[in-house]
Amino acid sequence: MFDIFTASEHSFEKQLPGETTILLTRKHWISFYFPIAVIVILVLLPFIIYVLIGSLSWYGAISPFYWFLAITYFLVLWNLIFYNIMIFVLNTIVVTDRRIVENRQLGFFRHAVSEMALNRIQDITINVFGVVAEFLKFGDIEIQTAGEDKNFIFRQLPNPRAIKDAIVAAKAQNLREMSVDPVSG
Amino acid sequence: MFTLFVVIILFVATIAYLWFTFAIVYHLIRFGIGSRPKMIALVFLIGSFILFVAAAISFVATASKLGSFISGSIPNF
Numbered sequence: 001m002f003d004i005f006t007a008s009e010h011s012f013e014k015q016l017p018g019e020t021t022i023l024l025t026r027k028h029w030i031s032f033y034f035p036i037a038v039i040v041i042l043v044l045l046p047f048i049i050y051v052l053i054g055s056l057s058w059y060g061a062i063s064p065f066y067w068f069l070a071i072t073y074f075l076v077l078w079n080l081i082f083y084n085i086m087i088f089v090l091n092t093i094v095v096t097d098r099r100i101v102e103n104r105q106l107g108f109f110r111h112a113v114s115e116m117a118l119n120r121i122q123d124i125t126i127n128v129f130g131v132v133a134e135f136l137k138f139g140d141i142e143i144q145t146a147g148e149d150k151n152f153i154f155r156q157l158p159n160p161r162a163i164k165d166a167i168v169a170a171k172a173q174n175l176r177e178m179s180v181d182p183v184s185g
Numbered sequence: 186m187f188t189l190f191v192v193i194i195l196f197v198a199t200i201a202y203l204w205f206t207f208a209i210v211y212h213l214i215r216f217g218i219g220s221r222p223k224m225i226a227l228v229f230l231i232g233s234f235i236l237f238v239a240a241a242i243s244f245v246a247t248a249s250k251l252g253s254f255i256s257g258s259i260p261n262f
Contacts, residue, residue, distance in 0.1 A: 012218045024218055064250060068243035075236040079205050082229040086209050089222050105216070108208050 012094055012101070014113075023095040023166045026088065028138035028158040035084045042077055046070040093154055095163075095170055097177075100143070102154065116152060118174040120145045124167060126160045143167070191248045195241070206233050 012021070050066075053059050059066075090105035101115045121143055128139035139160040143152040157163055206229075213226035 064243065064247045068240065068247045071236060071240045071243055075202070075233070075240050078229075078232055078236055079202075079209070082209055082225070082233075083205075085225060085229075086212055089225060090212060090216050092218055094218070103216070105212070108212065111216075 012092075012103075015096075016098065020097045021094055022097060022170050023093075023163065025093050025095075025157060025163060026091060027156045028136065030132070030136055030138055031156045032084070032088050039077060039081050039084075043074070046073060093157070093163075095167055097170055097174060100152070100167065102152065114152065116143070116145055118167075118171040119178060120147075121167070121171055122146050124164050126164055128160065191244075195244065202233075202237055206230065 015021070046069075050070075053066075087105050087107075090103065090111070092103045094101045094103070097118075099115050099117050100121075101113065104112045104114075106112065123144040125142040125144070126139055127142065128134055133139055137160075138156050138158050141154045141157055141160050141163060143154075145151065210226045210230055213222040213229075217223060217226070
């Protein structure tokens with residue numbers, strides 16, 4: 001019953017039969033810091049207002065109504081926090097033994113899925129800008145594909161070098177398997 | 186009249202809360218990869234339920250007091 005909270009097979013929607021997930025990553029937490037900072041400030045607002053008006057003579061008459069509004073306000077913020085968390089968690093990049101799949105959740109009922117086959121990758125470039133990015137180890141990965149396919153740019157990924165190494169290794173393994181398997185040649 | 190207004194507000198707020206909560210939990214469970222989204226959905230659901238119950242209780246307690254206040258403030262012509 002509780003396997004849903006403990007099992008983590010990294011399976012995803014439209015995973016191909018026999019396809020193995022090598023790496024699952026999301027954006028670095030730094031991309032989330034601004035919404036968190038804003039929401040933390042907003043959470044403190046009712047308490048700040050209470051400090052300002054709590055000692056006034058008419059506060060006692062409106063106190064229940066004030067705290068009803070405050071609780072409703074917290075409920076709205078709670079939903080907003082987890083809406084942002086949902087968007088953050090559902091934006092994933094999955095590297096399998098056959099392809100790279102990028103899931104972008106743009107809203108409740110808007111999402112985009114992009115994928116590229118490993119054997120179409122021509123070049124991988126890592127871009128790390130600034131002292132903060134260097135210390136916190138996040139950066140952009142740009143993948144150039146063969147032919148007229150568009151390039152893929154993944155922004156603010158954690159440990160971009162490790163991700164690049166995983167993609168390179170997966171691509172090498174994929175090429176070996178394709179050269180050995182006469183059917184897919 | 187005031188009671189009807191309170192009931193309508195409560196109904197609309199409940200529908201909005203249920204829809205928003207369902208949408209977030211559905212997306213995390215359905216599209217989340219791994220166990221972390223499921224844990225996040227559980228934490229969200231528990232916190233949302235607690236806050237909603239607290240808001241509903243405080244609303245009912247406040248509405249009766251507010252209704253008496255408004256009734257007392259309206260001049261009797």
